[in-house]
Amino acid sequence: MDYVELTVQAPTELAEILVAELGEVGFDTFEDNDAGFCAYTTEEAFDRDAVAEIMSRYEGLGELSYSNRVITRQNWNAEWEKNFQPLIIAGRVSVRAPFHPQPAGIEYEAVIMPRMSFGTGHHETTALMIENQLSLDHQGKRVLDMGCGTGILAIVAEKLGARQVLAVDVEPWTVENARDNAAENNCHTIECRLGGAEVLEGEAPFDLILANINRNVLLEDMHAYARLLPSGNPILFSGFYEEDLPKIAAEATRQGLRYERHLTLRSWISAIFTKL
Structure with a gap:
């Protein structure tokens, strides 16, 4: 099964409204970024018309743009590896990929390939x-x-x-x-x-x-x-x-x-x- 990534550029307050709206039409994973956010759903659940209707309702509330692309299973690892960096949570848990070196002095470690x-x-x-x-x-x-x-x-x-x-x-x-x-x-x-x-x-x-x-x-x-x-x-x-x-x-x-x-x-x- 492939996924659809919806990239939305919007001010923070508008972005929060759009996340709630998109959650009602099948999007169930969201990642914030400096320009807005990315939302994810399966290709099967993606409703292009519903997304367009939501966006049209909020066009006048701030600078808003969006685009979507399909992320296939084939290219997901390449996309992820290109951007993924090791992470330390609460100073105690290391999250890294198998190709990252093991950090020193950390209590717990999770090695993740998504x-x-x-x-x-x-x-x-x-x-x-x-x-x-x-x-x-x-x-x-x-x-x-x-x-x-x-x-x-x-x-x-x-x-x-x-x-x-x-x-x-x-x-x-x-x-x-x-x-x-x-x-x-x-x-x-x-x-x-x-x-x-x-x-x-x-x-x-x-x-x-x-x-x-x-x-x-x-x-x-x-x-x-x-x-x-x-x-x-x-x-x-x-x-x-x-x-x-x-x-x-x-x-x-x-x-x-x-x-x-x-x-x-x-x-x-x-x-x-x-x-x-």
């Missing part, structure tokens, strides 16, 4: 999730990673001491990539599974749940996660902007989850809730 998947740690939400993970006890825990992407959060979970990790994603390429990355990191407790919330049916409870997806999926599927979390245990959410936190928190309250705290980076959020 193929057609997203989530290298460079996006704000992934980095925020990892920073929040570092504040939680993983030792001996059973962990669920929903929307696993490259598998980076699952890998970090095992390195932090998790005894078992279930990593779930809706894209076949992503699940394949997460499996390869788990093997590259010598992780042996991670099961990678294709699907959405429906594949959790019949699962035993989890001690910790990680869900870095997007606002709409979180709101729709939160009930499925909450029922698998015992009282007193944490769940981490990300993939949404600061202005979406009240909606996420309201749904969390309905599902018996209590807001604890959150981290922000360039308007993105990772929030920790606890099951009551």
Whole structure:
């Protein structure tokens, strides 16, 4: 399956509005840049007319331009390798590709090749999730990673001491990539599974749940996660902007989850809730 990358140049306030609008028409991954942002969806889900209609509605609110291109599986690695740089998160976690040298003096390391998947740690939400993970006890825990992407959060979970990790994603390429990355990191407790919330049916409870997806999926599927979390245990959410936190928190309250705290980076959020 190939992806469509939509590149949007817009002022910050307008960009935040457009991200919310594009999230309603199939785009589920966003990366900010100095000029605006890039949005991603599958080629199958891409609706050119819907994008054009959204853009036409906001033309008068600021300088706005956009373009799109197809990213094939064949050229994804070349594009990624050209731009990817090693990353240190919270001074404790190194994220690098196999072709980068191993840094010295770092507690935890994740070696990632993304193929057609997203989530290298460079996006704000992934980095925020990892920073929040570092504040939680993983030792001996059973962990669920929903929307696993490259598998980076699952890998970090095992390195932090998790005894078992279930990593779930809706894209076949992503699940394949997460499996390869788990093997590259010598992780042996991670099961990678294709699907959405429906594949959790019949699962035993989890001690910790990680869900870095997007606002709409979180709101729709939160009930499925909450029922698998015992009282007193944490769940981490990300993939949404600061202005979406009240909606996420309201749904969390309905599902018996209590807001604890959150981290922000360039308007993105990772929030920790606890099951009551």
